[in-house]
Amino acid sequence: MKRRIKIVDTTLRDGEQCPGIVFSPSDKIRLALYLDSIGIHEIEAGIFDTGTEGCNYIGEIMKRKKQAIISVWSRLNAGDIEESARQKPDLIHIGTPVSYSQIYNKLGKNKKWIENTLQECIKVAKDYNIPITVGLEDASRADVAFLTSLIRLIKQQGVEVIRLADTVGVLFPRRARTLIQEIKQTGIQVEVHEHNDFGMAVANSMVMALAGADMVDGTLLGIGERAGNCNLYEFVHGANRKLELGVTSQDIRKAEDLLKSIMAGGVRDDTSD
Amino acid sequence: MMKMIDATLTMLDEYSLTKELVLEFLEGLKSLSVSGAVLSPKVYHLLKGQLPEGLVYYMELPSMAESLKYPGVQFFLSSFCDGTGKSIRNIQVNDLWELKGLEGMEGDKKLRLTGLDDLLIYESRDIYERGMKLLMGVSPILYPEDSYYCASAIAADYLQYHHNGTVMTTFTGIGNKAATEQVLLAIRVVERYKPNHNFDKLSQLRDLFEEMTKTEISAHTPVIGRKIFYIESGIHVDGVLKKPSNYESFPPELVGASRKVVLGKHSGGASIRYKLKEFHCEGNYNVEQLLDMVKRRSMKKGGEVTDEEFLTILSECDEYEKTNQNC
Numbered sequence: 130m131k132r133r134i135k136i137v138d139t140t141l142r143d144g145e146q147c148p149g150i151v152f153s154p155s156d157k158i159r160l161a162l163y164l165d166s167i168g169i170h171e172i173e174a175g176i177f178d179t180g181t182e183g184c185n186y187i188g189e190i191m192k193r194k195k196q197a198i199i200s201v202w203s204r205l206n207a208g209d210i211e212e213s214a215r216q217k218p219d220l221i222h223i224g225t226p227v228s229y230s231q232i233y234n235k236l237g238k239n240k241k242w243i244e245n246t247l248q249e250c251i252k253v254a255k256d257y258n259i260p261i262t263v264g265l266e267d268a269s270r271a272d273v274a275f276l277t278s279l280i281r282l283i284k285q286q287g288v289e290v291i292r293l294a295d296t297v298g299v300l301f302p303r304r305a306r307t308l309i310q311e312i313k314q315t316g317i318q319v320e321v322h323e324h325n326d327f328g329m330a331v332a333n334s335m336v337m338a339l340a341g342a343d344m345v346d347g348t349l350l351g352i353g354e355r356a357g358n359c360n361l362y363e364f365v366h367g368a369n370r371k372l373e374l375g376v377t378s379q380d381i382r383k384a385e386d387l388l389k390s391i392m393a394g395g396v397r398d399d400t401s402d
Numbered sequence: 403m404m405k406m407i408d409a410t411l412t413m414l415d416e417y418s419l420t421k422e423l424v425l426e427f428l429e430g431l432k433s434l435s436v437s438g439a440v441l442s443p444k445v446y447h448l449l450k451g452q453l454p455e456g457l458v459y460y461m462e463l464p465s466m467a468e469s470l471k472y473p474g475v476q477f478f479l480s481s482f483c484d485g486t487g488k489s490i491r492n493i494q495v496n497d498l499w500e501l502k503g504l505e506g507m508e509g510d511k512k513l514r515l516t517g518l519d520d521l522l523i524y525e526s527r528d529i530y531e532r533g534m535k536l537l538m539g540v541s542p543i544l545y546p547e548d549s550y551y552c553a554s555a556i557a558a559d560y561l562q563y564h565h566n567g568t569v570m571t572t573f574t575g576i577g578n579k580a581a582t583e584q585v586l587l588a589i590r591v592v593e594r595y596k597p598n599h600n601f602d603k604l605s606q607l608r609d610l611f612e613e614m615t616k617t618e619i620s621a622h623t624p625v626i627g628r629k630i631f632y633i634e635s636g637i638h639v640d641g642v643l644k645k646p647s648n649y650e651s652f653p654p655e656l657v658g659a660s661r662k663v664v665l666g667k668h669s670g671g672a673s674i675r676y677k678l679k680e681f682h683c684e685g686n687y688n689v690e691q692l693l694d695m696v697k698r699r700s701m702k703k704g705g706e707v708t709d710e711e712f713l714t715i716l717s718e719c720d721e722y723e724k725t726n727q728n729c
Binding site: 231 | 556585635638
């Protein structure tokens with residue numbers, strides 16, 4: 130029997146971060162409901178943001194979806210977590226920089242600050258009784274000793290799933306495989322999130338899924354920052370030979386057609402949500 | 403030393419090439435420190451046998467008997483190896499286990515292996531490691547296919563395991579192969595291959611390839627896409643402006659590209675401040691208000707807010723201020 134891997138679609142969140150791509154709230158609802166209908170396990174629907182597109186679309190997706198888990202991405206900020214929680218998604222994903230480059234150069238903070246702030250965020254989500262996943266951003270360039278100690282710490286707080294994000298797409302298959310094996314030793318469930326800077330996002334996702342990852346992220350048409358994310362069709366096309374994915378490549382193709390029609394849709398005016 | 407051979411020109415027989423375009427393409431490959439190029443007989447005739455120096459030339463030929471017709475070509479790829487030292491035997495491998503059959507070919511080191519599309523799709527690490535060891539033992543020119551979208555990763559992985567390995571690739575992966583530019587940059591960035599070498603000619607090679615094939619390469623194609631260094635989202639712009647390596651695995655200049663901050667729905671205050679500085683308007687506007695206007699304009703049009711549109715927004719703000727002052 131094939132091992133089950135859960136597919137996480139992040140077209141509506143990371144995919145939309147491709148410069149120039151804009152989904153209106155109604156686009157998001159259409160796409161999310163279609164992804165739900167074809168068996169995608171989790172749909173990352175957006176980022177906490179009341180200023181731009183509002184947040185009512187999350188409620189609409191939650192009301193009409195059949196089976197998918199609907200998640201909202203949030204920065205490592207207790208206030209943002211609280212606002213995300215008020216939208217009542219199934220899950221909140223907390224983006225947490227973990228490489229020294231991102232901790233020191235981007236945030237201007239240190240490891241202790243990351244540990245403390247993350248624990249504070251976890252507590253806020255717990256107060257609202259909303260499950261979380263923790264996204265270890267730039268994990269592929271991070272110190273593995275720090276990664277594992279952080280994972281052990283948050284596991285004690287009840288976190289069951291972490292996302293290993295290859296934020297700048299520098300993993301090679303060999304390192305990708307080893308990284309999964311190292312992280313799996315902590316006993317946590319692992320979701321992998323690959324970027325395609327060297328054209329290896331699909332291959333790395335495949336290798337990591339076969340090495341023990343539990344969930345794989347991707348986007349329709351592989352859209353995303355820079356050279357994009359793991360292309361879901363391409364991943365499913367190869368991986369379904371060895372793994373049970375709960376979705377077929379033909380259905381992904383149909384979702385891509387819907388996305389293409391939305392992206393070719395021209396002027397929209399449903400900014401008020 | 404690891405080597406790369408480019409076989410793009412064997413994939414272009416159906417296109418209307420000119421001698422000048424082909425020569426320019428070969429010069430481009432040389433500038434990238436690619437060690438060799440595979441030519442088709444058609445391309446060879448187009449060049450009238452005048453092959454630029456600095457590259458090792460290969461050709462696919464069904465029969466070695468014809469090899470004398472192609473002076474300047476050092477190696478011929480065919481199904482047989484004739485023992486002259488000029489032929490490289492081509493073998494299609496459809497399954498990792500088939501590599502075992504190559505173990506006895508000690509005396510016949512000149513091999514090119516094609517196929518191996520599913521090399522990475524093995525549940526067991528042991529199977530993969532054994533396969534890689536077998537490959538390193540045989541030390542072929544590896545020419546992986548891309549049926550499972552893994553060819554570039556297979557080629558790069560092989561070079562990472564085998565520092566004396568040779569891979570064959572094509573530009574953009576044309577012909578269902580590993581992409582020359584992806585493997586080259588991956589090895590450069592991760593393995594520090596040719597650390598002092600500049601690959602800025604890649605953008606010219608992309609333009610040339612488009613001219614040769616009359617196609618347009620997607621703006622987000624890894625390494626050579628025209629928009630891979632465009633950034634919009636607030637978090638990324640802020641991170642890149644603080645230090646580019648926060649969100650870039652290599653600097654745009656390395657591949658002849660440049661960075662651009664794009665305004666849109668996902669912009670943050672850092673982008674607005676950056677644009678105001680670019681247009682020498684710092685300190686004259688309320689950043690939060692401008693950000694709100696940019697986001698709304700982007701949502702309304704369903705795309706990015708261009709520099710011209712941003713300047714229009716600034717004019718509208720000026721006009722509003724003037725009107726209010728007059729009231």
